[in-house]
Amino acid sequence: MRTAYTSDQIRTAERALMATVPEGTLMRRAATGLSVVCAGLLPGVYGSRVVLLVGSGDNGGDALYAGARLARRGARVEAILAGSRTHAGGLAALLDAGGRTAGTDVIERADLIVDGLVGIGGAGELREPYRTLALAAGAAPGLVVAVDVPSGVDASTGRVDGEAVRAQLTVTFGACKNGLLVDPGRSFCGPVELVDIGLGPYLPDPDVASLTDDDVADLLPRPEAESDKYRRGVLGIVAGSDRFTGAAVLAVGGAIRAGAGLVRFASAETAVRQVRNRWPEAITTVLDGPSVAEVGRVQAWVLGPGMGTGEEAVALARAVLATDVPVLVDADGLTILANDRSLLRRSAPTVLTPHAGELSRLLDVPRERIEAARMEHVRRAVAELGAIVLLKGSTTLIAEQDRPVRVNTTGTPWLATGGTGDVLSGIAGTLLSGGLSGYDAVSCAAHLHGLAAQAASTGISGGHGPIAAMDVATMLPQVIRSL
Ligand SMILES: NC(=O)C1=CN([C@@H]2O[C@H](COP(=O)(O)OP(=O)(O)OC[C@H]3O[C@@H](n4cnc5c(N)ncnc54)[C@H](OP(=O)(O)O)[C@@H]3O)[C@@H](O)[C@H]2O)[C@@H](O)CC1
Ligand SMILES: Nc1ncnc2c1ncn2[C@@H]1O[C@H](COP(=O)(O)OP(=O)(O)O)[C@@H](O)[C@H]1O
Ligand SMILES: [K+]
Structure with missing residues (x-):
């Protein structure tokens, strides 16, 4: 049986797990898993162009830390900071690894676009400038990987009000979210890769299930x-x-x-x-x-x-x-x-x-x-x-x-x-x-x-x-x- 959960269920489980591990552990696990999947998608990491779409929350943080790992392996990583604030630790890690911030024009030239605009914290229609970035990612020739959930898809229901990022692959953390299985959300995800961050023992009864x-x-x-x-x-x-x-x-x-x-x-x-x-x-x-x-x-x-x-x-x-x-x-x-x-x-x-x-x-x-x-x-x-x-x-x-x-x-x-x-x-x-x-x-x-x-x-x-x-x-x- 494959199972899926609402954002609230995931947050409750994450809180319980976080109380047992040092601060930052979960995001490190998530970002490591994300960077490994991203590296696997590129013909070679060294010299490839990676663009991070970074929102104001931890979803952006995941993208930045994963970007830092790719930058250390020689990728040219550029982050478009779209939020009113930016995950400070993630940004510092990226800059430290040789990545940089950039304007929106870099999307066009990217081999890989990492969508870290919003994850399970997203609510309602994507606001600007996220909406324009979501459309630009969809129109660009590079591969699009969604972090946790394609931005614009409601993680708990699969609902999409307005625009959403259309991903070729979604890397989700801890457990599958309902919105990755249910249309219209599902149609924005591509295949879904689950990165284990140790959430299993803390998950409640699932909200959604799918028979195998x-x-x-x-x-x-x-x-x-x-x-x-x-x-x-x-x-x-x-x-x-x-x-x-x-x-x-x-x-x-x-x-x-x-x-x-x-x-x-x-x-x-x-x-x-x-x-x-x-x-x-x-x-x-x-x-x-x-x-x-x-x-x-x-x-x-x-x-x-x-x-x-x-x-x-x-x-x-x-x-x-x-x-x-x-x-x-x-x-x-x-x-x-x-x-x-x-x-x-x-x-x-x-x-x-x-x-x-x-x-x-x-x-x-x-x-x-x-x-x-x-x-x-x-x-x-x-x-x-x-x-x-x-x-x-x-x-x-x-x-x-x-x-x-x-x-x-x-x-x-x-x-x-x-x-x-x-x-x-x-x-x-x-x-x-x-x-x-x-x-x-x-x-x-x-x-x-x-x-x-x-x-x-x-x-x-x-x-x-x-x-x-x-x-x-x-x-x-x-x-x-x-x-
Ligand atoms: N918790 C954990 O242990 C782990 C969490 N992890 C990661 O954290 C993610 C959740 O992070 P999160 O809670 O910070 O929320 P997130 O999805 O980044 O977005 C929140 C911000 O987005 C904005 N915003 C919302 N709606 C919007 C809209 N329609 N249009 C535009 N903007 C909108 C709004 O910003 P504001 O309006 O305040 O500027 C809000 O504050 C999760 O998906 C996973 O990737 C992993 O690292 C594993 C460990
Ligand atoms: N886009 C789609 N993708 C997958 N299955 C679909 C799609 N559209 C319809 N279906 C399936 O096709 C079937 C159509 O059933 P229904 O609408 O009752 O047709 P009819 O009344 O002509 O028999 C349902 O099982 C439905 O889930
Ligand atoms: K996202």
Whole structure:
């Protein structure tokens, strides 16, 4: 499990650690680690041009001490002092090592730009002159390394108001910060290198976590010698309609390829015919009115993709939500819930899988506000709706009351194509019916979905290319085998 923390959590841990070591030890550890990573990025340290963007706080101090180390190894290090004050010890160390201060024009000629403007002490939109420097670093040809967090990215949430430094690499200290995993912040970081400064024993329970392949392999339900299809888990899917059939075919495909014991599919006649043609493995029922009693026993339901939002669909959603097994609600099912939140009052767990637009309807908050502050809104959704919530998008977030928000990092932007969400709901439904909690089921489903998309997108050449939603379902068995 990879873990991440808010700025406040990091500061509290740092204070506890600092009380046990001589003053300056942590910054020395941080700066040493930073200088080693920077040196590794340069073809040769001697003679290379390094520019430090130095803010008024300790983030600037880290940059200055690291710059001093590079200067001692023969780099030509120039510091642009951007703050109202400058870390005195760091500046003295740099000057002592042969570095110097300079004006902003040196950015253009740098081989390496070290962003020490603001770290975990940053708040709100970057002010001038930091903002202009952030833009200049992004436009310059040199490599940009962010110190601790790209300046302008909120370390606790990943929020970016205005401009931020766009780094090719982020060197972070002690522990990962939330904002390095969550978009939009994540997209400014490049790969993240963690420098150990001894914080481990002082860290609290994480605020954010991200599953690894090994975590998912451990959680996945697997058949045993005495398994049969019923014990492995029976998933009910209510999806599709006479008008929309594709979503149903894709959701059933995701479920079957993820290893369902049995899928019972129930819908209008046209959707049932399509599913039967494509997936003979599923047991199908043509629904005659808003009752799911004739479908048979299931351990979990997926409700919503392509089912429509008319009166009949609402009555059907009501019937599924009235059952006492876990229900995953997606797509049209979410629109139905947004119009009548009382449907969420149920005895068994409910899992919601909205994208930002669907969450916007559920919370009555503009979509742009959700996209700019995804962590806050996924947490708010859990609190207000009393459900487990998976928020889709460039980073997928999974939240449950009193648990760390999980971030899925396995996807690819090629997933942004019609129908991939339907496949995801099928995968998650299978894991839910197989006995995983809602939180684990959607976390593992998002992980597998992302890996399958990567595998489908990476063709013979190893580059990335387009995928169709069904390709994601098709790759699932190979991905599960590889874990
Ligand atoms: N603690 C430790 O043990 C260790 C800490 N370490 C390092 O310290 C870093 C934290 O240092 P920190 O607390 O000094 O804050 P930091 O991120 O440098 O920025 C604070 C200053 O920035 C400014 N500022 C804020 N927002 C702004 C904005 N929007 N736009 C413009 N300016 C803005 C504001 O300045 P002011 O407005 O007061 O001039 C504020 O005072 C941490 O990320 C890590 O790198 C490591 O060495 C490991 C050990
Ligand atoms: N830029 C992106 N990077 C990674 N994954 C993405 C991106 N955009 C969308 N996705 C993923 O693609 C899927 C799209 O789902 P959804 O919006 O429900 O589509 P549909 O309703 O067409 O099935 C989600 O799993 C989402 O997280
Ligand atoms: K920084």
